[in-house]
Amino acid sequence: MTEQNQPSKPATTLTPGESPVVATAPAPKVDAEAPSRRGFFKWLVGAWAAFLAGVGMMKILTVRFLYPNVLFIPPTSVKVGLPEEFQVGLVDVRFKDKFGFWIVRNEEGFYALSTVCTHLGCQPNWLEAEQKYKCPCHGSGFYVTGVNFEGPAPRPLERYRIVLAEDGQILVDKSKKFQHELGQWSDPEAFLRV
Amino acid sequence: MWSNISKYVTDSQVWKSIIRHGYPDTRRNRVLIILSNVFLHLHPTKVPSHSLKLSYTWCMGGLTFFLFLVETLTGVLLMFYYRPVGEYAYNDILALREHVPLGIMRELHRWAAHAMVITVWLHMLRVFLTGSYKPPREFNWGIGVVLLTLTLLLSFTGYLLPWDQLAIWAITVGSNMARATPFVGHEGPGSKLLNPGLFGMEDVPLIHATDDARFVLLGGPFVGEATLLRFYVLHCVFIPLAAATLMAAHFWRVRKDGGISAPTDEFSKPL
Numbered sequence: 342m343t344e345q346n347q348p349s350k351p352a353t354t355l356t357p358g359e360s361p362v363v364a365t366a367p368a369p370k371v372d373a374e375a376p377s378r379r380g381f382f383k384w385l386v387g388a389w390a391a392f393l394a395g396v397g398m399m400k401i402l403t404v405r406f407l408y409p410n411v412l413f414i415p416p417t418s419v420k421v422g423l424p425e426e427f428q429v430g431l432v433d434v435r436f437k438d439k440f441g442f443w444i445v446r447n448e449e450g451f452y453a454l455s456t457v458c459t460h461l462g463c464q465p466n467w468l469e470a471e472q473k474y475k476c477p478c479h480g481s482g483f484y485v486t487g488v489n490f491e492g493p494a495p496r497p498l499e500r501y502r503i504v505l506a507e508d509g510q511i512l513v514d515k516s517k518k519f520q521h522e523l524g525q526w527s528d529p530e531a532f533l534r535v
Numbered sequence: 536m537w538s539n540i541s542k543y544v545t546d547s548q549v550w551k552s553i554i555r556h557g558y559p560d561t562r563r564n565r566v567l568i569i570l571s572n573v574f575l576h577l578h579p580t581k582v583p584s585h586s587l588k589l590s591y592t593w594c595m596g597g598l599t600f601f602l603f604l605v606e607t608l609t610g611v612l613l614m615f616y617y618r619p620v621g622e623y624a625y626n627d628i629l630a631l632r633e634h635v636p637l638g639i640m641r642e643l644h645r646w647a648a649h650a651m652v653i654t655v656w657l658h659m660l661r662v663f664l665t666g667s668y669k670p671p672r673e674f675n676w677g678i679g680v681v682l683l684t685l686t687l688l689l690s691f692t693g694y695l696l697p698w699d700q701l702a703i704w705a706i707t708v709g710s711n712m713a714r715a716t717p718f719v720g721h722e723g724p725g726s727k728l729l730n731p732g733l734f735g736m737e738d739v740p741l742i743h744a745t746d747d748a749r750f751v752l753l754g755g756p757f758v759g760e761a762t763l764l765r766f767y768v769l770h771c772v773f774i775p776l777a778a779a780t781l782m783a784a785h786f787w788r789v790r791k792d793g794g795i796s797a798p799t800d801e802f803s804k805p806l
């Protein structure tokens with residue numbers, strides 16, 4: 342350790358009787374460049390504002406991060422084939438697991454029924470022998486039309502938009518749904534007439 | 536000879552570097568033991584005798600904590616074998632039964648989880664019955680409510696991981712509740728109010744099935760592989776960390792609120 346690093350000793354030690362030597366300190370130099378108190382507070386407010394803005398941006402980013410830009414899910418709009426590929430009176434279960442709808446063909450035409458139970462969202466099964474959709478979760482039952490008749494489900498299954506594409510295939514569009522209790526099943530796009 | 540050995544041990548540098556107090560044979564040393572240990576210091580240094588009575592606490596808080604530790608330990612072990620990917624998850628669960636000795640680690644984890652849910656409710660019940668939510672303990676009741684929620688969420692997120700039909704549909708049903716969240720659930724009250732109708736998009740709702748509260752939870756519009764991964768991370772990392780942090784705060788508050796509550800006349804009785 343060098344001499345300079347030693348803590349400085351008191352400059353004067355008074356012996357009794359001696360009058361204290363009062364050193365007049367040189368007036369503090371006012372530096373025009375030195376930050377003033379007001380300038381410092383302006384700077385402080387600016388710094389805090391920038392910091393809070395940064396934190397706010399991070400928050401938005403964090404929430405947005407939870408919503409991916411790309412979803413690896415089956416398309417919501419599907420071409421299921423030509424009308425003559427479907428048999429009258431049958432419920433087609435081929436699209437149930439992947440796309441979540443049944444195609445039903447009757448004498449007049451087609452409808453696409455959602456496989457989401459209107460009780461709490463499980464997936465009912467089509468029971469051919471009993472001619473009903475039956476939900477394994479709490480036992481709701483639906484007629485082939487989708488109208489509920491047993492169990493806790495409060496309303497009929499929903500239908501999806503069903504139209505003919507330009508190439509003559511049946512197109513099911515899940516982004517638009519029709520609810521019976523709202524009188525929407527009579528919508529021309531809820532039922533494909535042939 | 537025995538005392539020579541023990542003296543040799545307790546005089547050693549290793550012992551002294553770790554333990555800075557004498558045997559707990561004086562009151563001062565007993566306090567020091569609690570105070571000088573980072574874990575124990577969350578606990579009150581003095582405990583009134585009534586609070587050790589099983590009839591007062593039912594030991595339900597302590598049992599809940601014990602079960603949480605069991606869950607942490609068995610859970611970490613399960614993580615050595617379980618992969619949260621649709622292709623593997625279900626078979627890994629089966630393998631945990633067949634491919635490891637004893638095959639009961641999963642059972643331990645599951646039973647302790649059920650038990651923890653039961654004990655946390657009973658703990659809350661006893662806190663209520665003894666009126667321990669009253670001042671100065673209101674805040675600790677509040678922490679407790681969050682801990683209860685986290686415990687239930689641990690249960691819920693863990694339920695999906697076996698990735699069987701029961702798991703998938705149970706989580707489907709359970710998470711459908713989130714559709715009805717006020718404002719941020721797409722079928723919830725007020726969600727239609729959040730339709731600014733800007734840029735000529737009057738009929739495009741701001742809150743819909745692919746951006747609402749349920750979507751964040753599931754990582755998609757329905758329960759799928761993204762959900763499995765999300766629930767796995769929540770179940771194994773996020774919720775346990777949050778719960779452990781809050782438990783530390785919970786125990787610390789018990790200490791700061793003067794130990795656990797007591798019928799007033801028994802309060803100052805020493806152990």
Ligand code: HEM
Pocket residue numbers: 592594595596597598599600603655658659662665667668672675676677678679680682683686778782785789794795796797
């Ligand atoms: C993970 C969950 C929880 C753990 C591990 C836990 C643990 C504990 C422990 C060890 C105690 C000491 C006294 C005792 O064992 O009864 C305690 C006290 C307390 N707990 Fe909890 N607890 C949890 C959840 C809750 C819940 C759900 C509530 C209520 C909403 C709650 C409210 C309280 C209050 C107010 C006290 C102070 C009781 C008193 O002073 O008598 N805790 N907790």
Ligand code: FES
Pocket residue numbers: 458459460461462463464476477478479480481492493494708
């Ligand atoms: S979800 Fe179908 S009956 Fe409950």
